[in-house]
Amino acid sequence: MTEQAKMELDRHFDWFEGKLPPKLARFLAWLRKPSSRLARIPLAILLIAGGFFSFLPVLGLWMLPLGLLLVAQDVPMLQKPMSRMLGWIERKWDERIARRSLTP
Numbered sequence: 001m002t003e004q005a006k007m008e009l010d011r012h013f014d015w016f017e018g019k020l021p022p023k024l025a026r027f028l029a030w031l032r033k034p035s036s037r038l039a040r041i042p043l044a045i046l047l048i049a050g051g052f053f054s055f056l057p058v059l060g061l062w063m064l065p066l067g068l069l070l071v072a073q074d075v076p077m078l079q080k081p082m083s084r085m086l087g088w089i090e091r092k093w094d095e096r097i098a099r100r101s102l103t104p
Contacts (some may be wrong), residue, residue, distance in 0.1 A: 005079040009072060012086035019093075032073060044070035 013032060017025040031040050044067045051064025065085065072078035 002076045002079065005083050006076070008083040009079050009086070012083060012090060013069075015090055016086070031070065037074060040070050040073060044068075 010032075013028070017028050020028065030036055031043070047063040047067030047070065049067075050059040051061055051067060053059045054061040054063070068078060069082050069086070072082040
């Protein structure tokens with residue numbers, strides 16, 4: 001099941017990268033590479049910590065899920081829940097786009 005969750009997580013990351021501006025998408029693709037583990041883990045920890053301090057002006061709650069997604073690349077136990085979360089976000093995004101196309 002772990003390999004399937006990893007594949008699903010990768011699929012969601014690919015979808016997400018397609019929605020980002022090119023420079024940010026390349027950076028995320030680089031972060032996802034196994035060779036970037038030494039950069040990915042500290043960045044994920046900083047994002048998670050920043051999410052906890054979301055009451056400060058620059059930091060926000062958006063940092064927490066992003067940090068957890070980066071950690072999920074290396075922690076198999078988080079891959080399935082994060083994949084489910086990304087699936088939910090993808091569905092909501094598609095629903096929003098569909099609603100926009102129906103509105104004149």
